[in-house]
Amino acid sequence: GAVVSQHPSWVICKSGTSVKIECRSLDFQATTMFWYRQFPKQSLMLMATSNEGSKATYEQGVEKDKFLINHASLTLSTLTVTSAHPEDSSFYICSAGAYGYTFGSGTRLTVV
Amino acid sequence: AQSVSQHNHHVILSEAASLELGCNYSYGGTVNLFWYVQYPGQHLQLLLKYFSGDPLVKGIKGFEAEFIKSKFSFNLRKPSVQWSDTAEYFCAVRNTGNQFYFGTGTSLTVIP
Numbered sequence: 001g002a003v004v005s006q007h008p009s010w011v012i013c014k015s016g017t018s019v020k021i022e023c024r025s026l027d028f029q030a031t032t033m034f035w036y037r038q039f040p041k042q043s044l045m046l047m048a049t050s051n052e053g054s055k056a057t058y059e060q061g062v063e064k065d066k067f068l069i070n071h072a073s074l075t076l077s078t079l080t081v082t083s084a085h086p087e088d089s090s091f092y093i094c095s096a097g098a099y100g101y102t103f104g105s106g107t108r109l110t111v112v
Numbered sequence: 113a114q115s116v117s118q119h120n121h122h123v124i125l126s127e128a129a130s131l132e133l134g135c136n137y138s139y140g141g142t143v144n145l146f147w148y149v150q151y152p153g154q155h156l157q158l159l160l161k162y163f164s165g166d167p168l169v170k171g172i173k174g175f176e177a178e179f180i181k182s183k184f185s186f187n188l189r190k191p192s193v194q195w196s197d198t199a200e201y202f203c204a205v206r207n208t209g210n211q212f213y214f215g216t217g218t219s220l221t222v223i224p
Contacts (some may be wrong), residue, residue: 032210032213034210034211036212040128040153042192042216042217043202043214043215043216044156044202044212045214045215046211046212046215049209049211062113093155093156095212100206100210100211100212101146101158101161101210102158103148103156103211104155105155106155
């Protein structure tokens, strides 16, 4: 079945630095991938839709200049959290697949 | 705009008790509905999904859900829970763009 891989699983970075998270579709091609964020004890919130070869579309309230998304190939989308701050600490999850319902294992980001 | 409501925030049951978790959605288009489970420290796992056809959907691990269009509901059920069912449960709606909108989740604790 469809497998979505995320890397890294967890990352700790200093405030003000940038962090890149990768989302890969391992056994299928994905023209569209989705990025979600989950704060502790809260639900997943859709951040943006990543489109291969074109600009990502962001949900209302999500800063596109802070959360840079690149979908350069049919199997890889990256989310870069720029100038990270402690409030960006969260669990970031991507999804892909023909129907968007295969989720990656997530990336725990802690900004100190 | 689509939204999903889960009314039970935290449910505590004894083993062998029956479970029903409520989910109501608001979406004007064709609905695709999902239930996911997130075990402690793990990523989202698909329990079951409804696209069309028989409104009673059976999923993994003995779970089932019933789509009632007139009530805009998609409640999750299990006749006899086990300790291993302790987890967070999320209901979600998927729109025609394959974007997911999640409920706030229900934390289930099963007491041995």
